[in-house]
Amino acid sequence: MAQTFEVQKEVKFEAKLGLFDATMIVMGSMIGSGIFIAPSIMAGYMPVPQFLILLWVVGGILTAFGAIAYGELTAMMPKAGGQYVFLREAYSPVLGFLYGWTLFFVIQSGFIAAVAIAFAKYLGVFIPALSEEKVILSFEIFGWKYILNSAQLVGIAVIGILTCINCFGVVFGAIVQNLFTVSKIAAIALLVLVAFTVGNGSWSNLFESFSFENFHPIAPPEAISMGFLAAFAVAMSKALFAYDAWNSVTFAAEEVKNPHKNIPRSLVLGTIGVMIVYVIANMTYLYILPAKEMALVQDNRVAAAVAEKIFGPLGAQLIAIAIMISTFGCDNGLILAAPRVYYAMAKDGLFFRGAGKLHPKYKTPVNSLILQGVWSSVLTLSGTYSALLTYTAFASLLFNVMTVFAVFVLRKKYPERExxxxxxxxxxxxxxxxxxxxFFIIYIIVGDPKSSGFGLLLILIGIPAYVYWSRAKINNLHE
Known part of the structure; x- marks a missing residue:
């Protein structure tokens, strides 16, 4: 009879990720399609090679500074949920919730959808039937036109495959992450090696003469009238977004061995490693193409233009393969990490209850993974995810600032904590x-108050949701 009242043991995460795995999550989540495209966009605003390189160095150092601060927080609180936990402990449960709310509904799911579509776009280079040009369904309702193309379906398939892989254990997800992160770095390294050995470029491209009096951006049209500081700020924002998602490993803190040491190390190693990759890649682009030529590359596909100049027509296909590898690995890192945040929220009674359960065998937040996969797929189908990202692009940086400031708050709030x-x-x-x-948050708000204001509105919509779950939590306690 005693067995009838036996309480089932709670399923918990298992620490199976080492320092290398954690570092690959950091680097793999950061390196997506940006490094193959963003340098051309930045060159339009800042067509000066020395300052282009400086942008990537400063952006990398700034990101590393943020990672160093996060290291203290993670070592002090190595819990699943990472940034959600830091904000909850430093400020209040509602602020932590608003971060998790925004992460789920817009930031992470939107990035997952966008990166999956980027993969599909380059798959279309080899299989035209799976490109954005292949329209499957088109209709119009009350003046609103909807178009479904095959690239969106490929994107959903990618999300589904990676979600399934990560359901079967964090080790499986880490293996995929390690493989594709190493592969994408190797692909960039190969391009660098070939460019500097047989690329027939010029070192003078990296050291063009410059004067502030004669400076002016050359693209896009709205940038041409910008002064130096404004152009520098906009170009820097592109670099900072290319460095985004470096904090993903903090979400899976409970699954990292010796998290007090390995997570701070992985954050610093990963961000500095990515900075080195980005700086060398940009030096390679500039070695082959002058900055002004980089800025005018069609569709900003600077890596493809460089490869084509070295390898001929084959170059575009080689870069397409490299971007497919890069985006697939990037999406895996994004899909792996964030469900740990939703799990932590659910354990606090502030999210769907099922999201707070782990699979008894695989020790993974399967329900959270599925919820994220479904919503990411909806954004992929809706075609509105790019707009959502635009509206809340500043939100990620805003929450990062609040999290770094939490170092000061928690030192005062809990001075005795180890x-x-x-x-x-x-x-x-x-x-x-x-x-x-x-500075960049203010610049984004001043430069585009409508989009940033709407983004803030999307975040604040989370307050009624917080009130609902808080009341539901209190009611459950009273039952």
Whole structure:
């Protein structure tokens, strides 16, 4: 009879990821399609090679400063959910919830959808029937026209495959992440090696003469009238977004071995490693193409233009393969990490209850993975995910600033707590990150108040949801 009342043991995460796995999650989540396209966009605003390289160096250092601050928080609180937990503990449950709400409904799911479509676009180079040009369904309702193309279906398939892989254990997800991250870095390294050995470029492209008096952007049209500082700020924002998603590994903190040491190390190693990859890649582009020529590359596909100049027509196909590898690995990292946030929210009674359960065998948040996969697929089908990303692009940076500031808040709030790792260069390093990031947040709001205002509205819509789940939690406690 005693067995009748036996309480089933709660399923918990298992720490199976090492330092290499954690570092690959950081690097793989950051390196997507941006490095193959963003340098051309940036060159339009800042067609000066020395400053182009400086942008990537400064962006990398700033990102590393943020990672250093996150290291202290993760070492102090190595819990599933990462940034959600930090914001909850430093400020309030509602702020942590608003971060998780925005992450689920817009930021992470939107990125997953966008990266999956990017994969599909380049698959279309080899299989035209699976491109965006292949329309499957088209109709119009009350003046609103909807078009479904085959690339969207490919994107959904990618999301589905990677979601399934990550349901079968964090180790399977990590194997895919390691394989594709190493592959994408190797592909970039191969392009660099070939460019500098047989590319027939010119080092003078990297050292063009420059004067502030004669400076002016050359693309896009709205940038041509910008002054140096405005152009520098906009170009820097593109670099910072290419460095985004570096904090993904903090979401899976409970699944990393010796998290007090390995997560801070992986954050710093990963962000600095990506900075090195980005800087060398941009030096390669500039070695082959002058900055002004980079800015005018069709569709901003600068990596394809460089490869085509080296390999001929074959170059575009080689870069298409490299981007497919890069985007597939990037999406895997995004899909793997974020469900741990939704799991933590559900455990706090602030999300769908089923999201707070782990699979008894695989120890993965299967329900959270499925919820994320379904919503990402909806955004892929809707065709509105790019707009959603535009509206809330500043939100990711805003939450990052608040999280770095949490280092100061928590040192005052919990001075007695053990901190196995402390922020290097405190307080200068986190202050520098906060000041520079705030400059870009203000610039985004001033430059596009409509989009940023709508993005803030999407975040604030989470407040009624928080009230609903909070009340439901209280009712459950009383039952």
């Amino acid at each position: 901190r196995p790792y402390k922020t290097w260069g405190y307080p200068i390093v986190p202050i520098l990150y906060i000041l520079v990031a705030l």
